[in-house]
Amino acid sequence: MITKSPSLVAVLGRRFAGNPLLQTWALSLSSIVCLALLALAHHHSRLVAQSYYYAAENLRQSRVDLAKGYIHLCAFNDTAAASPYDEAMGLALMSQAIRSFERAAWWLLATKPSGADLRAMDRFAEDVDSLRALLARARERAVPRRLMRTRLRLSFHLVDRQASSLDGRIRLLVQQRVSVLGRRFVLLILGLALALAAIGALVFGASMASVRSRQQILRERNFSDAIIDSLPGPFALYGEEGRFLRWNRLFETYTGRGAGEIPSLAPADMFRGDDRTRITETIRKVFETGRGEIEAELVAADGRTTPFYFAARRIEIDGRFCLVATGFDIAERKRTEEALQRSEEKFRTLFENAGDGIFLMRGDRFVDCNGRVLDIYGCASREQIVGRGPVDFSPSLQPDGRESTGAARDKINAALAGRPQVFEWTHTKLDGTLFVAEVTLNKTVIGGEMLVQAVVRDITARKNADEALRSALREKEILLQELYHRTKNNMQVISAFLELQAAFAGSDEVARTIQDSSNRIHTMALAHQKLYEAKSLSRISMRDYLLDLAEKLKAGHGATGQRIDIVSDIEEIECLIDVAIPCGLIACELLTNCLKHAFPGGRKGRIDLGLHRGAGNRLELTVGDNGVGLPPDFDIAESATLGVQLVCQIAEHQLHGTTEVESDGGVRWYIRFNEELYEERV
Amino acid sequence: MTKPSPSVLIVEDEAAMVLAMKMRLKAGGYSVCGTASSKEEAVAAAIDKRPDFVIMDIRLTGGGDGIEAAREIVGRLETGIIFATGYAESDVRGRAMEVKPIAYLVKPFKIAELIGIMNEHSGRTRSPAG
Numbered sequence: 001m002i003t004k005s006p007s008l009v010a011v012l013g014r015r016f017a018g019n020p021l022l023q024t025w026a027l028s029l030s031s032i033v034c035l036a037l038l039a040l041a042h043h044h045s046r047l048v049a050q051s052y053y054y055a056a057e058n059l060r061q062s063r064v065d066l067a068k069g070y071i072h073l074c075a076f077n078d079t080a081a082a083s084p085y086d087e088a089m090g091l092a093l094m095s096q097a098i099r100s101f102e103r104a105a106w107w108l109l110a111t112k113p114s115g116a117d118l119r120a121m122d123r124f125a126e127d128v129d130s131l132r133a134l135l136a137r138a139r140e141r142a143v144p145r146r147l148m149r150t151r152l153r154l155s156f157h158l159v160d161r162q163a164s165s166l167d168g169r170i171r172l173l174v175q176q177r178v179s180v181l182g183r184r185f186v187l188l189i190l191g192l193a194l195a196l197a198a199i200g201a202l203v204f205g206a207s208m209a210s211v212r213s214r215q216q217i218l219r220e221r222n223f224s225d226a227i228i229d230s231l232p233g234p235f236a237l238y239g240e241e242g243r244f245l246r247w248n249r250l251f252e253t254y255t256g257r258g259a260g261e262i263p264s265l266a267p268a269d270m271f272r273g274d275d276r277t278r279i280t281e282t283i284r285k286v287f288e289t290g291r292g293e294i295e296a297e298l299v300a301a302d303g304r305t306t307p308f309y310f311a312a313r314r315i316e317i318d319g320r321f322c323l324v325a326t327g328f329d330i331a332e333r334k335r336t337e338e339a340l341q342r343s344e345e346k347f348r349t350l351f352e353n354a355g356d357g358i359f360l361m362r363g364d365r366f367v368d369c370n371g372r373v374l375d376i377y378g379c380a381s382r383e384q385i386v387g388r389g390p391v392d393f394s395p396s397l398q399p400d401g402r403e404s405t406g407a408a409r410d411k412i413n414a415a416l417a418g419r420p421q422v423f424e425w426t427h428t429k430l431d432g433t434l435f436v437a438e439v440t441l442n443k444t445v446i447g448g449e450m451l452v453q454a455v456v457r458d459i460t461a462r463k464n465a466d467e468a469l470r471s472a473l474r475e476k477e478i479l480l481q482e483l484y485h486r487t488k489n490n491m492q493v494i495s496a497f498l499e500l501q502a503a504f505a506g507s508d509e510v511a512r513t514i515q516d517s518s519n520r521i522h523t524m525a526l527a528h529q530k531l532y533e534a535k536s537l538s539r540i541s542m543r544d545y546l547l548d549l550a551e552k553l554k555a556g557h558g559a560t561g562q563r564i565d566i567v568s569d570i571e572e573i574e575c576l577i578d579v580a581i582p583c584g585l586i587a588c589e590l591l592t593n594c595l596k597h598a599f600p601g602g603r604k605g606r607i608d609l610g611l612h613r614g615a616g617n618r619l620e621l622t623v624g625d626n627g628v629g630l631p632p633d634f635d636i637a638e639s640a641t642l643g644v645q646l647v648c649q650i651a652e653h654q655l656h657g658t659t660e661v662e663s664d665g666g667v668r669w670y671i672r673f674n675e676e677l678y679e680e681r682v
Numbered sequence: 683m684t685k686p687s688p689s690v691l692i693v694e695d696e697a698a699m700v701l702a703m704k705m706r707l708k709a710g711g712y713s714v715c716g717t718a719s720s721k722e723e724a725v726a727a728a729i730d731k732r733p734d735f736v737i738m739d740i741r742l743t744g745g746g747d748g749i750e751a752a753r754e755i756v757g758r759l760e761t762g763i764i765f766a767t768g769y770a771e772s773d774v775r776g777r778a779m780e781v782k783p784i785a786y787l788v789k790p791f792k793i794a795e796l797i798g799i800m801n802e803h804s805g806r807t808r809s810p811a812g
Contacts, residue, residue, distance in 0.1 A: 481771075485768040485769070488790055489699075489768050489789060491789070492789035492790035495791075495792065496698070496699055496702035496790075497702055499702070499706065500706060
């Protein structure tokens with residue numbers, strides 16, 4: 001029976017294998033049952049003997065002849081007054097008892113002599129004590145073997161006792177069903193116990209084998225768990241029947257679901273919005289085609305979302321299709337992408353909102369441009385620009401006469417060669433209107449490709465403003481020129497008339513006086529001329545001016561002038577015209593004086609002319625000669641000559657300076673004044 | 683043998699200036715053979731009178747200027763051109779120099795200076811009277 005059902009053993013083995021406690025209990029229980037059965041067999045065999053004695057001893061007056069194997073029931077004589085021994089009844093009882101033995105039940109009836117059954121439970125204990133006393137004695141005697149054997153053939157009997165009054169009137173009924181185990185039964189029990197032990201051993205063995213195989217499986221499972229838990233992202237095995245079969249710890253972490261919850265979830269439960277249908281659709285596709293990928297936002301139980309890239313493959317396990325999915329957390333990538341997008345947006349905005357037109361050119365073709373370009377060129381859409389080139393938006397010739405095509409090519413090539421180009425270019429709008437732009441070309445490398453970045457600024461307005469400014473300036477220049485011209489012409493006329501008057505003057509004295517005045521006019525005119533020739537409109541070079549002046553005065557004195565050397569030592573100083581003219585007039589007077597009076601009678605001589613910057617930014621004009629010197633009684637304050645008075649007046653009142661004169665073998669004038677009397681006006 | 687007085691053509695639009703020069707030149711021994719105030723007059727007078735000297739202002743009435751007039755004159759006859767002008771600018775002076783004048787006087791100048799230059803060029807050494 002055991003060998004015929006190994007599967008039962010295996011099943012039991014498997015069942016027990018999982019539970020060591022149950023194993024122990026089963027083994028203990030089967031052992032206990034075996035022991036109990038053995039004990040029962042033993043006990044019952046003893047009990048048979050006991051029962052026998054009980055039965056015999058219940059019959060107080062009975063006698064057992066063990067040697068002959070007979071039981072003699074002597075009498076049911078409770079009392080001395082009892083009826084005499086009824087042998088017939090005793091025999092009847094005896095035979096009945098033997099039949100009872102044979103029938104597996106032994107009935108001994110104690111009856112009244114009348115035959116009526118009596119029950120008297122209250123006396124039972126007493127009787128039992130009497131029985132025990134009898135029993136103690138009876139034990140000394142052996143139980144007949146045959147009887148014993150006979151009894152052992154019986155299988156099972158119930159032993160029951162009832163006490164009845166054993167007085168003369170009441171008989172004791174001992175009704176015992178004696179349970180006796182036969183040898184076969186004992187063997188059967190032993191067999192059963194052995195079989196049970198064998199089954200137990202087998203089950204234990206099977207369970208141990210099962211435990212070993214389970215441990216193997218467990219090891220493999222731990223191994224695969226370790227592997228899938230070590231994956232960098234969530235992992236799940238999803239069966240075609242619509243259940244999650246395996247997953248890793250990260251899967252639980254990201255979904256925020258426990259192991260108990262996951263098998264009851266559908267993949268779409270972990271997503272929301274459009275992602276739900278997309279996920280479902282992708283899973284269907286994977287089962288259909290074998291593979292699929294998707295980007296979706298996984299929603300955890302607490303509502304937290306994580307963007308993922310999922311890659312799934314279909315695999316076959318035990319003849320069933322499953323889907324293996326691995327997720328890659330792309331939150332960081334998304335953030336980078338968003339940052340990139342924001343940055344791109346920022347630069348795109350800068351590009352689009354730039355005040356200048358910006359192009360990208362591949363060679364001489366536009367590949368991209370900003371919105372401002374459309375305004376500048378009067379285009380409606382980028383398509384009107386991209387794919388075309390600068391020549392399409394230029395007249396055939398540039399203002400300098402060059403052909404636009406060649407000129408543009410040169411500029412682009414120069415920019416590509418690494419020389420940034422900035423130039424003005426005449427363009428045509430889409431409607432043909434001309435405009436002038438300032439163009440900047442720079443080489444730029446985008447994605448490994450060498451491009452030209454062109455910045456175009458419409459400078460028509462600036463050009464117009466420049467032109468207006470230039471024209472205004474030109475007008476002013478002409479006006480200024482005209483003014484100078486007129487001034488000079490007027491001075492020329494005055495000078496000419498003075499000259500004329502001098503020529504026709506009655507006396508030399510008058511002629512000389514007129515000549516002096518003419519010189520003064522020329523001194524002033526010379527300052528104006530220097531000013532006009534100078535770069536500045538308000539300052540002139542004192543060296544140029546004074547040298548020129550001295551030269552002209554010397555030339556104006558004809559033969560006298562030729563005998564005299566003028567030696568100059570003049571610092572390079574630039575003065576405002578307001579200072580230069582009075583200073584020039586002083587020099588004119590002093591030089592004239594020298595030329596006229598220092599060298600009488602055809603004497604040769606030398607005049608020193610100097611201008612130096614002294615302490616405190618004061619200028620010092622010196623005019624000296626090595627002539628005859630001043631008359632001994634000369635006094636500046638008292639001098640009546642116009643020239644000296646003019647010098648003092650100008651030096652002290654106009655230039656706020658000082659005048660000093662030395663006369664020691666010649667005359668030497670020192671005029672010291674402050675250069676910074678006036679503020680610069682132009 | 684006394685040479686005849688060198689003849690001078692005065693091209694100047696300022697009447698007072700013309701008068702002053704006329705008088706001073708006559709006194710200086712020159713004969714003023716004509717005056718003009720425009721380019722056309724100047725060229726016509728020069729061709730007509732063939733003067734030894736032309737005192738030429740640059741800014742004239744009417745179209746054209748003294749430099750153009752001088753260029754036409756020196757292209758037709760031999761005469762000494764003396765520019766006498768208010769223009770001191772180097773570009774004007776440069777343009778004027780192309781006709782190879784004997785002098786370029788910037789106003790205001792002294793007529794004595796002018797006479798001195800003419801004397802040098804006519805080989806006369808005497809100083810102007812007065």
